[in-house]
Amino acid sequence: MGLFGRRLRKNKPRDLVSQTTLDNAFNRRTFVIGAGMGGIGTILAARMAYIAIAENERWVLESESNRVNLSLIPPRRGWILDRHGAPLASNRADFRVDVIPDRMQDPVQTIGALAQLLELSENTVADITKKIDDARGFQPVEIATGLDYEQFAAISVRLPDLPGVVPQRGFSRFYPTGAAVGHLIGYVGPASAEEYEERPDPILITPGYKIGKDALEAQFEDELQGTPGARRVEVTASGRIVRDLETREDKQGAPVRLTIDxxxxxxxxxxxxxxxxxxxxxxxxxxxxxxxxxxxxxxxxxxxxxxxxxxxxxxxxxxxxxxxxxxxxxxxxxxxxxxxxxxxxxxxxxxxxxxxxxxxxxxxxxxxxxxxxxxxxxxxxxxxxxxxxxxxxxxxxxxxxxxxxxxxxxxxxxxxxxxxxxxxxxxxxxxxxxxxxxxxxxxxxxxxxxxxxxxxxxxxxxxxxxxxxxxxxxxxxxxxxxxxxxxxxxxxxxxxxxxxxxxxxxxxxxxxxxxxxxxxxxxxxxxxxxxxxxxxxxxxxxxxxxxxxxxxxxxxxxxxxxxxxxxxxxxxxxxxxxxxxxxxxxxxxxxxxxxxxxxxxxxxxxxxxxxxxxxxxxxxxxxxxxxxxxxxxxxxxxxxxxxxxxxxxxxxxxxxxxxxxxxxxxAQQATPSRNEGSRAPSPSATPQAGGGE
Amino acid sequence: MSGIVPAPVARQPWMMLFPLFGLIIFGALVLTSAAAGNFDTYAKSHLMRFAIFFAMAIVISRFNKPTVQWLTYPGYIAILLLLMAVEIVGQVGGGSQRWLEVGPIRIQPSELMKPAAVLALANYYGGLPVGMVPNWRALMPAGLIIALPIAFVLLQPDLGTSLAIAFGGFVVMFLAGLPLRWFVMAGVAAIALAPVAFFVGLQDYQQKRVLTFLDPENDPLGDGYQITQSKIAIGSGGLFGKGFNEGSQSHLNYLPEPHTDFVFATMAEEWGFAGGVFIIGCFGLILYWGLRVAKAAPDRFSKLLAAGMTATIFFYIAINLLMVMGFAPVVGIPLPFISHGGSSMMTNMICIGVLMMVNRWNMKAPRTGLIVN
Structure with a gap:
């Protein structure tokens, strides 16, 4: 009590409080509060004017890029033909599924659901999981190709529960003679992170787009590649397509004809x-x-x-x-x-x-x-x-x-x-x-x-x-x-x-x-x-x-x-x-x-x-x-x-x-050639000391 | 007023009612659009709720001052007990909870606490002998009135509502004439304690929101996504917007919560800067009227009460708008009178009702300046 009393007394000259001073203070402070409110209101209006008018162009652009999804259509690859015009490498229409890691909410669950739908083996799932871990988030990772229509449809109807999953109909590379042309023709595959870094073309990270990875497929990449098509669609935030806006067809790559029979x-x-x-x-x-x-x-x-x-x-x-x-x-x-x-x-x-x-x-x-x-x-x-x-x-x-x-x-x-x-x-x-x-x-x-x-x-x-x-x-x-x-x-x-x-x-x-x-x-x-x-x-x-x-x-x-x-x-x-x-x-x-x-x-x-x-x-x-x-x-x-x-x-x-x-x-030592004959060339075709047989 | 308008009509606070009705109707339009053009989804219940709560506001406005003062503390304590009950039910039920369910009605005591705390504080300072105002001892009960509900609401945890209660309390105390240096000291202490509060007091997700707010581009697909999408919606609206029902950001689900927290962005996309100015203008008129009611009030209790209620409404508006324009972290605070949601409508209409009540008192007892209490 004493302490407060003293302080009160000491403060009295400064804090002399009466109804009037309080009323005055109220009016003053109400004005301050009101001014503060007005100030914030003005700031808000100014901010809105800045965003909506001064920066309008930028945000309109962003809104459009939200609304309109430009999806590239991977071009069909040019065929590789033999000397008679028969395909050594062609394209086969098929259904495929990719995932875009960035867009997946729960990768483990999504992959699990896909594995169940597509009956993927444990090894395949492990491969896919590793690929997803290694890939940059925006890079599509292939889950499966060559799906039949039932599987494709099963995934398509579950899309709302599977964010980041992209089912597509497209083309996959087909080599009719398989292993016989493996070394000669090579094969194709999705672009690696390094390749994308070197040439940051969005087509490279389009699901389903593949580039030549070895041999002739890689060598003739520029010719075989083709020109991607594009499809402009209106999409919702979850990626559902609302309607098509316009489509430009892809242009298939040029065929390459080899002298190979x-x-x-x-x-x-x-x-x-x-x-x-x-x-x-x-x-x-x-x-x-x-x-x-x-x-x-x-x-x-x-x-x-x-x-x-x-x-x-x-x-x-x-x-x-x-x-x-x-x-x-x-x-x-x-x-x-x-x-x-x-x-x-x-x-x-x-x-x-x-x-x-x-x-x-x-x-x-x-x-x-x-x-x-x-x-x-x-x-x-x-x-x-x-x-x-x-x-x-x-x-x-x-x-x-x-x-x-x-x-x-x-x-x-x-x-x-x-x-x-x-x-x-x-x-x-x-x-x-x-x-x-x-x-x-x-x-x-x-x-x-x-x-x-x-x-x-x-x-x-x-x-x-x-x-x-x-x-x-x-x-x-x-x-x-x-x-x-x-x-x-x-x-x-x-x-x-x-x-x-x-x-x-x-x-x-x-x-x-x-x-x-x-x-x-x-x-x-x-x-x-x-x-x-x-x-x-x-x-x-x-x-x-x-x-x-x-x-x-x-x-x-x-x-x-x-x-x-x-x-x-x-x-x-x-x-x-x-x-x-x-x-x-x-x-x-x-x-x-x-x-x-x-x-x-x-x-x-x-x-x-x-x-x-x-x-x-x-x-x-x-x-x-x-x-x-x-x-x-x-x-x-x-x-x-x-x-x-x-x-x-x-x-x-x-x-x-x-x-x-x-x-x-x-080569450091003398090496006579080996027996060449399917028939013995002469009666004396027995092994010589230190020599051939 | 000319004689054409009957006195009971002319007596009504049209300066507030016109903007209020304007906001509600405009809100119904925006909510129709937020439901992809469907009136029934949000807009219908929005209008019905307004009708109910407006009736409630009128009932509130009929209360007399002594009744209110007599009810203040019991009411405050009752709501405080409800808050504790929420906490206990939450603990028992496992996990946090913000409401109590009594039959079909869902009571959210923290919402009721916003006006109740302001009321209690106004009553306290209204009844406090003038000389005691700058006294430390007098601060203690006031502090308790504010701190207890904040503590319980924080436990829920509901940062937005705690801040709202704190803001209402601050405004009442500030206007009650407490020494300025206390606020300065409190301000300095708050700045000093902010980092501690950030790391100790905030949940992980709240910390992330604050960080995202400071650097939204850092996480454009995560938490920053909401703010960025909101800015896109507002910015792409331009001067007059894309037109009713034409907003792509809201219709294609890019905008999070287009009918509650981000309803302003939904509006701004379709009505542009003009719509924004209309809303801010309406709010300005309502708040200005609120402060005028406070200023015109004949006694400290009424003054503080009216000013506190105005501040509570203001807090909702300010935080929500600052948030959608990227000036504040994402806190779940809806925009009064426009956002779809019962509890915020209720709180704001209680505030409006109380303001109308004080306004009625003012008219009955014109201010003389000499009458004390």
Whole structure:
């Protein structure tokens, strides 16, 4: 009390309160309050004027962009056609469902509902969840494509409960021959976050829009792409379409016509069968690549629909690297397949075809004796080719010098990159002294000449190069491969060989198949058409590890075969390379059947059908069956697919390089070629000490 | 007034009634549009509610001062008990709750508390001996009158209503002539305590709203969405709007709560700046009339009562409009007389009724300035 009293007294002079002062205070303060109210009212009116009048344009725009939804219509992709106009890649109308993560309120629940409606497996749901986590919120994530109408309708009616879900009718990419064109054509997929960053075009994040991800699909992206259509619709906040305002049709991308012969491509892929390998066939007259099959492969249809983790892990774990295009990125020592080409080099250097040497089961070069795979006795050029005698090549390579031979190897296309619309090609190695000095800083040794003369050592080629070499050998022209029909046919430069010289080598190569040569079983089942060829067997590991024919698959020899037909008037040339086929015997039957199919498809199919029955179906059927088995075995513990598709192929290329290293190591020692004959060439074809078999 | 208009009619506070009816009718139009052109959905019940609560306001206006004063504290205490009951029922029922259900009627005691607190406070300061006004001890009961309901409403939790009660209390105390420096001190303390209150006192979602308010573009699809959509609606309306029933923001559901909290944006999209000026103008007239009633009142209780009721209505208007124009965080406070909703209509019509009552007292006992109480 006292305290308050004192304070009150002390304050009194200032706070002298009476009815009048309070009334005055009330009036004053009411005025203040009123002024405050008026002030706020004025501020509000001014604010409203500012938003509604000064900023009107901006908000009208925003209101319009709310009201009107401009949805892009993904353009139909241009078709990829074979030389006859049949589609290798086309489009199929289908129903699809995507989600836009930003618009989902409860992703887990929404995905759960979709999984139930579409009967998605647990693995698929895990894939989708991961994709949603990785995607930017505005990027559509594909849930499923190829839905039937019932599923599509079931989702469409539940849309109000499924915010962020976008069901659409659209087109999906379709590859009629599936795995047969996987490596050649590539596949499509939605743009990645990086690609969108690089080119922030809204079409890239439109659900259903896909871009080429590999091979020709990626290479011809600009042409195949097309022009997106657009649809302006009035939508509610929840995305329900109230009415259509206007629609602009999409413009389909231009078709790209390839020189590939679709059926041949498919046949070759199927004929490779259980083996891991590749087959290239060219038209020698204009350089058209008719077939570039590489097996085992992946099914671009399922890749384009989004790679599942089970499928991806199956492909990754396969030691036959189904993700690698073996035609362009498989590098193999060419083995004896280079021998006819080396003969051309010898001819150019002045060696006469009749000049002969004695093969005593080998040949002394310098101060060392190098084994041949057999004892061939007296060997001239023709016999050297059809019997694949190593000694002949040891001798003459040494005599003309390997620089000369290497020069011709390059002229014939080995070690060369071709001007083709492909993402990448490994061009391999044609060794010569300068190259070895550059690469290893060591002198060229006589055993380098020996190894290289029979296509071993540092020699590495890809199957396309071998096919080009065969075409150039067959014609004596510098045939240049061509993959697009609309590219002009070039006039080929002619090598400086006499017709007699060319005919001589042709005859020798024909004898390989049709005469006393190493590939008797490669004979075509026609009276009037004869195929010429050259076998090759490339050693993968040194003899101390494996004999090349048995044992672990990855230690077996590569089987190679280059060919052209008809031998006297060449029209087609090609190469078959079978990885770890255990010798050329794995390769030339394939070449024979492919060429049989080329000249007489019915006969070719006759040869293929029993084989496929034995293997368990066509390549696609086997791939599907394998996938089912793998998925069953893998159960739920499958690792997810790498987020970026590039990673998938980086890995493959790394492995390719590994294989290259392996053969470089081997080049440090002398490697005679392997037994080439399907028939024993001579009674003395028993293994020589330290040599071939 | 000319003789044409009969005296009982001329006596009515037309300065307030015309704008009020204008707002109600305009509100019915806007609500029709908010229901995509359907009159029955919101507008019908809006008009019916107004009719009921206007009758209630007239009944209120017939009360005499002594009756009111006699009823003030029991009424206040009864509503306080109801607030506690809500809290208890809420606790028992699990989860927060704001209303009590008695048969078909749903009572929201926190709404009744807004006018009741103002009434109690006005009564308190009206009866307080003049000399005691600047006294600390006299502040204590007043503080309790305000703090108790605020505490219970905050427990619900209902930040908007607590602020409304606090604002009404502040205006009454301010006008009661409390020393200015107290308000300054309270202001300084409030600023100092604001961060503490923000982090301790606010729920997570409320904190987020405040942050969103400070930076709406930060979260355009989340909380900022509402403010942004509201601004789009107001801004795209322009000078005269898109026309009745033509608003795309409200019709296509971009605007959240187009019939309650964001009804002003719904209006502004279709009627433009002109409609906004009309509404703000009507409110201005009503509030101006309210303050005039307060000023004309013959005694402190009536003055404070009328001013407090005016302030309560003002608080609704100001917070709602500031919110829809992006000047205040999103708090669930509807726009008086326009928004669809029974409880806000009831509170505001109680305030109007009380103002009409004070206005009637004024006419019966013209102000002399000498009569005390």
């Amino acid at each position: 679709g059926p041949l491509q498919d046949y070759a892929a199927r004929r490779i069968g259980l083996e891991s390998g590749s087959c290239v066939v060219m038209d020698v007259e204009n350089g058209d690549i008719l077939c570039m099959s590489s097996m085992p492969s992946f099914d671009p249809n399922s890749f384009s629909a989004g790679i599942g983790r089970v499928e991806y892990s199956m492909l990754r774990d396969d030691e036959r690297v189904p993700l690698r295009n073996k035609v362009l990125k498989g590098l193999y020592p060419p083995g004896s397949t280079v021998k006819p080409m080396h003969c051309m080099a010898f001819l150019d250097a002045g060696v006469k075809p009749e000049e002969a040497i004695m093969c005593n089961g080998g040949r002394r070069v310098g101060n060392r004796f190098f084994n041949c795979w057999s004892n061939h006795g007296r060997v001239d050029m023709a016999k050297a080719i059809y019997q694949s005698c190593d000694s002949y090549f040891y001798h003459f390579a040494q005599q003309v010098g390997f620089e000369k031979v290497a020069e011709w190897a390059h002229k014939m296309g080995l070690g060369e990159e071709f001007d083709l619309p492909v993402i990448s090609q490994f061009y391999g190695t044609v060794p010569d002294p300068a190259w070895k000095m550059r690469k290893y800083e060591s002198e060229w040794q006589s055993y380098d000449t020996v190894n290289s003369s029979i296509g071993q050592g540092y020699y590495l080629t890809n199957p396309l190069q071998l096919a080009v070499m065969a075409a150039r050998l067959a014609t004596g022209d510098k045939v240049v491969p061509r993959l697009r029909m609309d590219e002009p046919v070039r006039e080929f430069e002619h090598f400086n060989f006499t017709p007699e010289e060319i005919a001589y080598v042709r005859q020798a190569m024909s004898d390989t198949v049709n005469g006393p040569g190493t590939a008797g079983r490669a004979r075509l089942p026609f009276e009037d058409i004869k195929m010429a060829g050259k076998t090759g067997t490339a050693q993968v590991v040194s003899l101390s590890v494996s004999d090349g024919k048995t044992g672990p698959w990855k230690y077996r020899d590569h089987g190679l075969f280059v060919f052209f037909a008809p031998f006297d008037k060449p029209k087609y040339a090609g190469a078959v390379v079978i990885e770890h086929g255990g010798g050329s015997g794995a390769a030339y039957p394939i070449a024979r059947d492919v060429m049989t199919f080329m000249f007489d498809p019915a006969k070719g199919m006759e040869a293929l059908r029993p084989l496929e029955e034995q293997w368990g179906g066509t390549a696609q059927q086997r791939l599907d069956a394998k996938y089912r088995a793998y998925a069953q075995a893998a159960g739920e513990v499958v690792e997810p697919v790498p987020q970026r598709t590039e990673q998938i192929f980086d890995q493959v290329e790394a492995e390719a390089r590994l294989a290259q290293r392996q053969s470089e190591e081997m």
